[in-house]
Amino acid sequence: MSQREPELGREPFGRVGDAEVHRYVLAWPGGLTVRVLDYGGVIQSLEAPDRRGVPGNVVLGFPALDDYVANNQPGASRVFLGALVGRYANRIAGGTFTLDGTTYRLPVNNGPNTLHGGPDGFDAQVWSATELHEPDSVGVRLELVSPAGDQGFPATVTTQVTYRLSRDNRLSITYSATADAPTVLNLTNHTYWNLAGEGNGDVFGHSLRIDASRFCPVDDTLIPVGSPVPVESTPFDFREPTPIGARIDGPDPQLLLAGGYDHNWVLDDADPATPAFAAQADDPVSGRRLTMWTTEPGLQFYSGNFLTEDLVGTGGRPYRRGAGFALEAQHFPDSPNRPDFPSTVLRPGEAYHQETVYGLSTSD
Incomplete structure (x- = not known):
């Protein structure tokens, strides 16, 4: 086994x-190098070697803090590059939900809906940070206290999110939280991947496999409607490796509503105790492979439909539609209004916990 020593700097x-x-x-010599901000918990860059051993940044990001701050201002596109999102990842219909007989109204920031916690969510906060040096990993633990009433949500919520980089080229994200009153909570990370290298064209030639036999159809505001339906015989069937762009511009009504993929897949083998396989993506040119495991029941696959060329990335090149894809492990959209979906309610005395792991490797 290699005796490489990990590196952690600030x-x-x-x-x-x-x-x-x-x-x-966070770095392992010869392996991955990950850069994380305590602003929004952003994964700003992630360098991984290709099949020839040449490293390249495979996530979308901005070069400077001012770019992230500007993107979080009213009227900005709010693309959430690499960010932690909360209190509620994804959409809540009409910016409202009822919990224990009380109705809560949230600011809307995505048409008629609340998206990713509202206009001033976790992605726009400065978190406190603690460096972690462990036997087989280096990491950083971020903590944020969100007061009662923050973006309209009830309860004071204390959240910890830990990024760990291990010697086997895996980046794990562990989330934990407690609340002093009943509330809803749904956290995720919104990293966009391009395994060919950040700013290096679109991802439509990437092959993707998702371990899900059902997905959630949506309405014209991307809120789930009805029950999850089978992916079989639809453009949403990624049970076998399929290029992201193979069917993305087809006439399917669900693709037309979202401008591509922006839907929740119901993972077949979800296990809240241990991360289970969720998805795998491959870039045939670089040979890079991304494998994802999670404890969450859902996976929001977003194909970067709303990226625009006014967004200039870390490499100085503009991001256009499909410049990256997001695999967001989470509970289902609009769950606070859907008792038939897995619950996102967190009560005093309970502990919120989830873990998602990303592995980087190369294929032959």
Whole structure:
């Protein structure tokens, strides 16, 4: 076994108001290098070797803190590059839900709906950070206290999110949270991947496999309607490896509503105790392979439909439609209004927990 020693560093990355922002560099020599911000818990870059051993950044990001802050302002496109999102990942219909007989109204920021926690969600906050040096990994633990009433949600919620990079080229994200009153909570990370390299064209030639035999159809505001339906004989069947772009511009009504893929898949082998296989993506040119495991019941696959060329990435190149894809492990959209979906209610004395693991390797 290699005796490589991991590296963990911290460097200034600017300021937001009175708060200083840092970038944490997690690295295994010869393996992965991951850069994480304590602003929004953003994965700003992730360098992984291709089949020839040449490293390249495989996630979309901005070069400077000001770009992230500007993207979180009212009227911006809010693409959530690499960010932690909460309190509620994905959409809540009409910006409202009822819990224990009380109706809560949230600010809407995606048509008539609340998206990713609202206009001032977890992705726009500066988190406190603790560096972690462990026997087989290096990491950073981020913590945020969200007060009662934050973006309209009830309860004070204390959240910890830990990024760990291990010697086997795996990046794990572990989420935990507690609340002092009943609330709803649904967290995820919104990293966009391009295994050919950030800014290097679109991802439509990537092959994707999703371990799901059902998905959630949506209405014209991308809120789930009805019950999950079989993927069989639809463009949503990724049970066998299929190029992302093979059917993306077809006449299927669900694709037309979303401008591509922006739907929740119901994972077949979800296990809340242990991360189970969820998805795998391959870039045939670089040979890079991304494998994903999670404890969550759902996977939101988003094909970067709304990326626009005014977004300029870390490499100085613009991002266009399909410049990256997101695999967001989470509970289902609009679950607070859907008692038939897995519950997202968190009560005092309970502990929220989930874990998602990304493995980077190469294919032959």
